[in-house]
Amino acid sequence: MLGKIKWGIHPDTHKSPTEGKAIESNELPNRVILPVQQHIGAPSVPIVKKGDLVKKGQLLAEAKAPVSSNVHATISGKVVDVSDQPHPVLGKCQAIAIESDGADEWAEGVLIERDWQKLNPAEILEIIKEAGIVGLGGATFPTHIKLAPPSGSKVDTLIINAAECEPYLTADHRIMLEYTERVITGIQIIQKVLGVSNVIVGIEDNKMDAVKVMAHAAAGTGIKVAAVPTRYPQGAEKTLIKTLLKREVPSGKLPLSIGVVVQNVGTAVAICDAVRNGIPLIERVVTVSGGAIQEPKNLKLRIGTTFAEAIAQCGGLKSPAKKLIMGGPLMGAAQYTTDVPVIKGASGILAFAREEVNDGPESPCIRCGSCLDACPMGLNPSMLSILGERSFVEEAVNEYHLFDCMECGCCTYVCPAKRKIIHYIRYSKKMSAQKGGK
């Protein structure tokens, strides 16, 4: 009773401009920019050079390190550049630029129809690795590693994350409505790899149409579909696990440690395409929205399409974008140019008009405690921000559990003093890493 009543926040969802719009197939981009790092882990290594002719689905950069991911050509054409290019998360990153030949031809040996039921888990994992699939919810952890738990760990539950708790984003929502069969097949493939029978699809209850469609499609497969309360950050791995299973992931551990694997619903579709049809990860569904966009849409875009081109497909900007974001408004990364490409983890492109950028000047903490109430991890963001402001990093790490923070942004959203708490936390984490002491 005296503990925490509840965590999280209820921001206006802003989903109405796009939730009713079908996914539109992309116009072929003239040029794509494919960074060698679109995932967590080591960058992949380019195996093509300037001037090479490549076809759609051809491997461009290979995952050499254990934790890394392949990058494929997403259009056919000519490699015009292998150099540092703007990157939506990293600022700059080595990237392979391809200019389209307009033919959009598939590379040889890519499209292979397979009967996935006859494949064994090791073969499936190899296909997933080859296809360069990473977590498409935004975390972009290489999927073939997440689906290969080290021997000794036991997985009892697979959670399919379709909460899509970030405001504005509707890509996963549309995927469930339109790609239902591929979602289900993808889930079944993951089930086979992991050898789990208990599967729960968690969908926020502001998408009851998707819940119905999924429940109908899942009938008879043993896959459970659960409507979870709409509350940001419901779609964070740790909170979704807590909501669905009443289990908590121990601090500093992976969900695997409590027998759970979480996969994004979009990743399931990518897995289905790769395993069943031999299609590597070359496109994804992206919600293009925000007050500055002429006509917000859900687009199926080739990876590497620039934001400028994606925005142009939505009728361009109706007012100057004051803020351009890759991902959702609460965890997404602000961009400094529209020349950045859509990467594998880009769930949304948001262009905010001036009036949507409503952060005020920062003032000192008045200790109202709103951030403590909002924090899903039970941290003390107020104290973390104050310690960050003064660079008291060790205290933040040791006494206030700095590294438990997943940077969901609830604290900063609710702060009446408009303190940039997450920024202080990121700064402290960075400082701590530099000092080498975690």
Place this chain on the structure above:
Amino acid sequence: MSDDIQKEVAPEEAVQKEAVKKAAAKKEAVPKEDAANEVETLDYMIVSSSPHLFDDNSIKKIMWTVNLTLAPAVIFSIYYFGLQALITLLAGSLSAVAFEAASQKIMKKKITIDDGSAFLCGLLLAMCLPPAVPIFVPIVGSFIAIVVAKHSMGGLGYNIFNPAHIGRAALMVSWPVLMTSWTTITTAADVTTSATPLNILKLQGYEAVVNTFGSQTELYKALFLGLRNGSIGETCVVLLTLGGLFLIYKRIIDWVVPVTMIGTVGVLTWMFGGTNGILSGDPLFHMMAGGLIIGAFFMATDMVTTPITRKGKVIFAAGAGIITVLIRLLGGYPEGVCYSILLMNCVTPLIDRYIQPTLYGRGEIG
């Protein structure tokens, strides 16, 4: 993460705040008066750390909401105590605003009097004063509250003690006679009194309090409706409680604080407040008398000077309740709400150090 991001988020410690306010600074670089120029320079985009979406709550909103919830009690007190009360209230709140502006100007800080916190502080201070004090009393009180207790500590958010109560405590020791001279009020039983119920209790005992008001029912009625002597803003229990309930509804204050504090006072006075041994006290009287209601709803819930966690808030409120009862029953003063809250303000940092929220993933579950 690449070096570019590193540069952005990890500058030298001294310039760290600059980086934080990068976006804000950019915004300020635009000449505000030149609207046409502003439109032209809109082609840049703000790059800042996530989140990019913010609630429209603000300090200003919180403070003015609290001010507003005090309005009914204030209006009642002006009606009941007359022009003197109005003058004291105006002198307190307006001088507090003036002192805040002056302090911030002298310290070359941004003037933030529009956030309502100084007004609230002055208003609460004046509400804790007898109605007929000379006009210099609330002004000196506001000076001590705003300049000494608030801005010498660093301003809003940094003060350790509730500024309004520091102001009142300073006035109590400086002008004890003025601070305990109550207006002559005719009570329901047509008896003229110039003391507060708690004063009568201290000097003459509980029987005398009941006799002054005629009967116990009349006493409760007078306390509940505020038809009794006392400080300007503390008398009307019903209006203060309604204001407090509104703040709870608005989630500005946590209900556990007033419930714990008033409850503690009720239980302890019931147990030890009577003259016929244990459990013979009058808890209702103690809960409604003095400044407990305004203290529990508006002072013990002050965000800056009370613990930040819910558990901490309960400890704070219980402690304040216990000290209030100790002062009322055993101490030299008739009323102890002000000192109890100030004393508990002292231990707030300690409470906050040891009482932390329950962490995810470090408990027994999972």
